[in-house]
Amino acid sequence: MSMENTVNGTETGIDANSNANSTTEPPIVDNKKEIDRLTQLQILIDQLLEQFLLSLTYINNKHKLNGTEPKEEFDDKQFNQNLEELSNDLIIKCRQILKLIDLLPDAIDEKEEENQITRIKDLSKELEDIEVLKKEKLIEKDELMKKLGSLIKEFISL
Numbered sequence: 001m002s003m004e005n006t007v008n009g010t011e012t013g014i015d016a017n018s019n020a021n022s023t024t025e026p027p028i029v030d031n032k033k034e035i036d037r038l039t040q041l042q043i044l045i046d047q048l049l050e051q052f053l054l055s056l057t058y059i060n061n062k063h064k065l066n067g068t069e070p071k072e073e074f075d076d077k078q079f080n081q082n083l084e085e086l087s088n089d090l091i092i093k094c095r096q097i098l099k100l101i102d103l104l105p106d107a108i109d110e111k112e113e114e115n116q117i118t119r120i121k122d123l124s125k126e127l128e129d130i131e132v133l134k135k136e137k138l139i140e141k142d143e144l145m146k147k148l149g150s151l152i153k154e155f156i157s158l
Contacts, residue, residue, distance in 0.1 A: 040100055048090070048093045055090065058082070064079070
């Protein structure tokens, strides 16, 4: 698979799979294959980094100060158009990332965190108390079963 795409017949260095389109919406995930937001964010960041790399590669290979002998005549206007398109693609990808970050849940404040920790401790204590009660009831059940067994034996022996 070629990593580069062309703009007006000139290589841009943009990955064809990078979803650099004119929308600023994060990629839509279908219901069959739900991806959590952090995974989506990681994918977008990876795509942005790849776009950065490919853009820099294009600029490095195509600018007029390139020390290598040019294979084709340098077109300043075309180069500037491609630079503008590359920068727009990077801006779009950044906007997608920012929109997805906005969808992430807000961080909880310290007071709410303390309340949650207190609630968890209370629930843990309650669970321990219930476990102790459960053990007592199991012992009581075993004693009642023994008594019931002895009563049944007495009733049968009569």
